[in-house]
Structures are given as C-alpha cells and as structure tokens.
Amino acid sequence: MTQWSGYLGLILDGAVVTIQLTLMGCALALVMAFIAGLGRLSRFFVVRSLATAYIEFFRGTSIFVQLFWAYFVLPFAGFELTPFQAGVLALGLNVGAYGAEVVRGAVQSIGKEQYEACVALNLGRWQSMRHVILPQALLLMMPTFGNNAIELLKATAVVSLISLTDMTFQAQVVRAQTGSTLVPFATILVLYFLMALAISTSMRWLERRMARGIDGVRV
Structure with a gap:
C-alpha cells in the first residue's frame, strides 16, 4: 500500500505539471487567437497575410512535429528552450491557430446594425x-474556447515525448516500475476527466456571468 502511495504521488506531481502546461498554454493560445483572428480582419494586406500564414501553418502541421521543432531544432537557431517552455510554445501556438478562426468568425457574426450604430455614434474603428x-463576440466565442482549452489539456500528453514529467510520462514510469498498466493509466484517465470537467464547468459559469450584462453592451 505504501508503495502504491508513492507511485500515486508521482502521478500527482505529473498532474501539477499538466495543470501548469494547460494554464500557460491557454494564456499563450488566447493571446495568439486574438492577434491572428483580428489580424485576419485587418484592412492591411500584409497583416492579413501574416495572420493567415500563421493560422494555416499551425493548423496544417502535426503538433508532434511542432513540438520537436520547438525543442530540438530551435536551439540550432540560438533559441534554447527547456522542455516545459517548448511544450507551452508548441501547445499555445497550435491551439491559438484554431482559436483565431473562432475570433474571426465571432466578430464577423455580429449584426451589421451594430456597426452602423457605432458609426452613428461617431465611434472610431x-x-x-x-x-x-x-x-458581444466574446460571448459567442466562449463555448468553443472551452472546447479548445480541453483539447489543449489532452494534447499536453505529447510533452512526454521530450521527457517532460507530466501525468502521461509519470504513468509510463509507474508502469515500467510495477509492470501494471491498468492502475496508472486508469488513474490518469480519471484525472484528465476531472480536469476537463473543471474547465467546462468554469467556462459555463463564465459564459453565464458575461451573458447577464451583454444587453447593456448592445447599442
């Protein structure tokens, strides 16, 4: 029993790393989503082109390859990253590309009368x-942003490939030391589910809070 308590401690240590990766990856993804999403709507061709190139590149290539580039290839260009930094960078940029299309679509879905009202009120762009x-657009983004956050959480498992001690890595360590596959992987299965549940619950709560005041924002 004591032995399994120690192994559980290893997996919980990995859970902390997974949570940190998820939070920091989501922060980077959110920033990139708004920069690239609004960039797609820019009046300037160069800005639109750069935003489109970023979105298509990171949506069109594998997260595995992006992670390996961040960790193994960037050092040749003088950018030495720790496994954690490489994981945050790859996850944030990858999910941010998907989030950018959410931002663009939500902004474009706002009714034309809202823009006309802004002009009538002499508001700048x-x-x-x-x-x-x-x-108003942010409220429309929230459900998909929640899904993206959960996808990022699940994608953190790839960082075990560069020896970052997340939950998946620690489960593999426990399996190697005990010969048991069921216990460690059942444990992380439950932990991933609980984390995803926490994200979805938090996003629904935030969406309800935002919806209360949205009528006061409309013009």
Whole structure:
C-alpha cells in the first residue's frame, strides 16, 4: 500500500505539471487567437497575410512535429528552450491557430446594425471593436474556447515525448516500475476527466456571468 502511495504521488506531481502546461498554454493560445483572428480582419494586406500564414501553418502541421521543432531544432537557431517552455510554445501556438478562426468568425457574426450604430455614434474603428463588437463576440466565442482549452489539456500528453514529467510520462514510469498498466493509466484517465470537467464547468459559469450584462453592451 505504501508503495502504491508513492507511485500515486508521482502521478500527482505529473498532474501539477499538466495543470501548469494547460494554464500557460491557454494564456499563450488566447493571446495568439486574438492577434491572428483580428489580424485576419485587418484592412492591411500584409497583416492579413501574416495572420493567415500563421493560422494555416499551425493548423496544417502535426503538433508532434511542432513540438520537436520547438525543442530540438530551435536551439540550432540560438533559441534554447527547456522542455516545459517548448511544450507551452508548441501547445499555445497550435491551439491559438484554431482559436483565431473562432475570433474571426465571432466578430464577423455580429449584426451589421451594430456597426452602423457605432458609426452613428461617431465611434472610431478600435473604439467600436473594444466597447461594442468584442464584448458581444466574446460571448459567442466562449463555448468553443472551452472546447479548445480541453483539447489543449489532452494534447499536453505529447510533452512526454521530450521527457517532460507530466501525468502521461509519470504513468509510463509507474508502469515500467510495477509492470501494471491498468492502475496508472486508469488513474490518469480519471484525472484528465476531472480536469476537463473543471474547465467546462468554469467556462459555463463564465459564459453565464458575461451573458447577464451583454444587453447593456448592445447599442
């Protein structure tokens, strides 16, 4: 029993790493989603082209290859990253590319009358976006952002390939030391589910909070 308690401690240590990866990866993904998503709507061709190139590249290539590039190839260009930094970078940029299309679609779905009202109120482009369009679009983004966060959580398992001690890596260590596959992988299965449940519950709560005041934002 004491032996299994020690192994459980290893997996819980890995769970902490997984949570950290998820939080920091989501933060980077959110930033990239808004930069690239709004970039797709820019009036400037160069900005639109750069945003499109980023989105298509990271959506069109494997997260495994992106992770290996971040950890094994970037050092040749002078960018030495720890396994954790490489994991956050690859996960954030990958999920951010999907989030960018969510941002673009949500902004474009706002009714034309909202833009016309902004013009009538003599609001500038960025004033309109900040005070009127984005608050409404953000509510539309929330469900998909929640799904993206859960996808990022599940994708953190790939960092075990570069020897970062996340839950999946620690489960493999326990399996190698005990010869048992059921116990460690059943444990991380439950932990992944509980983390995903926490994300979905939090996003639904946040969505309800935002929905309460959205009527006051419309013009």
